[in-house]
Amino acid sequence: MPIYPSGIIASIITFGRFKAFINNPGNYDTLSGAVVSTFTGGCFFGAALAGWTNDKFGRKRTVQLGSLIALWGCAMQAGANNFACMLIGRIVAGFAIGILSMTVPLYNTEIAPPKIRGFVVGLAQQMIGIGFIVANWVGYGCQFLKNDVQWRLPLGLQLIPAFLLLVGAQWMPFSPRWLLEQGRDEEARAVVYSLHGVSTPEDKAHAEQEFIEMRENIKAEILVRSRSIRDLWATPAMTRRTLVAVGVQVFGQFSGINVLNYFGPTMYKSLGLNDSQSLLVQGIYGAVGPIANFIFITLILDTVGRKKPLMFGAASFVVTYSILSAIVATYPPETSTNHAAQRAGIAMIFMTTIFFSVSFGPVSWTLASEVFPTRTRSIGTSVATCANWAFNVLFSQVSNMAMNNIRWKYYVIFIILNAIDFVIIAFLFPETKGLTLEEMAKLFGDEVDTHDVLGQRHTEKAESDDKQELEHV
Template sequence: MGVAYNIFVAAFAAIGSFLFGYDSGIIGEVISPTFLHFQSYFGNPSADLTGAIVSTFAGGCFFGAWAAGWLADHIGRKRTIMVGSLVACLGCALQTSAQNVAYLIAGRIIAGLAIGCLSMVVPLYQSEISPPHMRGFLTGMTQFMIAVGFLVAFWVGYGCQFLDSNAQWRVPLGIQIIPAALLFLGMFVLPYSPRWLIQKGRMEEAKHALQVLHGTDKNQDFIELEFAEMVEQIRYEQANFSHKVSDLWATRPMLRRTLTGIAVQVCTQLTGINVSSYFQPTLYKNLGYSGHTVLLLTGINGALGAVVLIFFITLVIDRVGRKPPLIIGSIGMAACLAIEAAINKNYGQGSDNTAAQKAGVAFIILFGSFFFSTSFGPISWIYQSEIFPMRVRAVGTSVCTMANWASSVLISQVSPIGLQNIGWKYYIVFVVTNVMNMLIVIFFFPETKGKSLEEMDAVFGDQVIPHALETGNTRNVDTEKGTHTPSEEKVAIEHREA
């Protein structure tokens, strides 16, 4: 089937990412002042309680990502996605039928467990089924579908605000169950990760899955080399290394991998994107906008972000690499937020300078829909999923995703308070963090463009066996004994440990 099927599989798995975006986006809609029935039903919740409704979801995501690391290794990437989708159905059903705030928060926590699981395992699955030259595009679908989820949430919210009953907020929350159920059912017929099958000794299934995903009539030599490289690397790791969590920091190259993966996710949160995503209606309100206009602007922002994202992951990411977009994006986001702070200080709510307020809206949109969508948005998921060796890839990706959600809990909890108490000055915090992000990327992030997952050991300085895609040989290692084939030992790179 080849490339077209590979794209379909990656896109279908990304329904899990759609759930992430929709759930995150719709809660921002239903807790906004525009949803009068929600405010009335839950007794006009305070800023602290609103923050709790948002942040408890991220707390659930933290533990969901932790559980997914174990599940992905033991039952497979595919089945872990199915588990996450089932738990999402339960959490979304509880939110939809909530009778009080405690009921709603319980549903948010359970949905968070599911989204945390999916946010970790979906990009991992996409990365492991992707050929090297398309991995940025296929794994980048994670962020694209997150953006589409936000977009759909915004427009569903915009339409549901006109409902004059509790359906105003129950309907948008209940819609989440549909994609969760579709994902669960559809994963039954999608392939397992070839690398996970090899790790479990299911060689024939792995070869067939790889052929179905990557094979064409013209690239059979590539398939043979790619399969050989996977088998040799995984078998060598099984014979010569442990699979402990402590392996994540056991050597200098492994510690660098772990710190880099954590950093890319923490830096993503420190861009300030979740302030824009979760509290966008509040940002527009602070610029003097109200009513239906707020939700309309939010929907436009989401639509532009999705369009920019699909162009970026399709045409740019696998050509220019990971580092340049991260650097440019950090600079652009810092500039947008600095201008936003100045506009809010001088021409915020109560000002009659409509031109300045429109400029404020434009820079909110430019911040999220352009600079974030062409930098940390897609690249954070790509990067964390491609840098770890197979033996600890699931647990390493899990730790990085947990760092994302831990940062999200903190920022989601303090943002309503920060926006309420220090107003425009809160933007300055993220101007500083974006400058820090730029420096971290420049000095500490290696480039990973175009490398197979097995070739990442050369990038991080701990390669121990030759790679079939480099040597052109299908047997560089005695996979039964886990040792180098003597004739190929001259091209091996010395193992470098701390």
């Protein structure tokens, strides 16, 4: 659900009937950019709200809330009778997607066993890729329709996954860590047992051990932490967690992947393809990433960890954007008919999505949600996701104009950004592979040991009980 509304707009803004609906040829680049950026702006505010709703109502109810709001926004877009209504619908739908984009990886992180957490959270990126495949091919097919159904139908199809998610979420278990925060310990134990698929005494013992460790750490965190956003930089350890989570989300945007996703057809036109050819190539492009992502999260992510794939991705983007900018600069599409150069440029775009799918795509969501302790995981993931959407808004608003005005020089920006990313990741990012969420405290050097806090609490309680007993005697 979260990605189809993002993916379908790349096709819609190329449709002749949608251009006629906007009816402002002189400002179409600006207005089409607004259609994209208002959506991503709504995502920013949705992700911000989700930090509160996840703590107040839980991960499951927040997913249902996002689905309900998505139905409203998608219906407004499909039925829009003017451009203002379209923009409001995009904002509302974006608000819903912001909620879901923050909540889904958070929920997956909290229910996944440490050994396969990368795979489970990475599945969200897999579904994002599938959403883009569906969006791209729906867009390709709808270009042949001759009236406003050309753009209303693909926008109306957004209602289907939103409805399915709203209904299907009812069968999702609550996050056991959220249940423990609410004092619903027995429900949390039942969820942990269910997630472990307890069938033997050994399974039960392992599940009980994980539950006890989870409960002890969360109860200790409750004693020493609040829900204030200031906690994200209250200590050096928390500041590092926050910078890593925000950094990996922002660096994911510096990959330029959403520029390719939103404005892919425009980029292909800059390489000399016509509208129909651009949509066809965009459809093929959308299928490449999910294949690479599935292989990566299944066989590699939980083996090699988080840091190495991120470094590989940043280095790869420097190479692909360098080649792409050189091709467009050397063989300007408006004057050159060098088809080999066009094919090489398209190949670099395809390689970029492959490299993203085996690096920032799955890793950014995994790392951003797993580095925080339970008490700040919701607000921390919210802040990191907001940072993602903030830069998404920036790129979605300026990219169309930049590609039309400064052309190949726009790609140089991504070369520089990814070179900087590589250095920061290499020297400042930790490796979190295989650690439980409760073991992150040791990795980041938290000043408060949760086990010590619990031990102190138990000692104080025992001393108090002894004192009361002596007074009674």
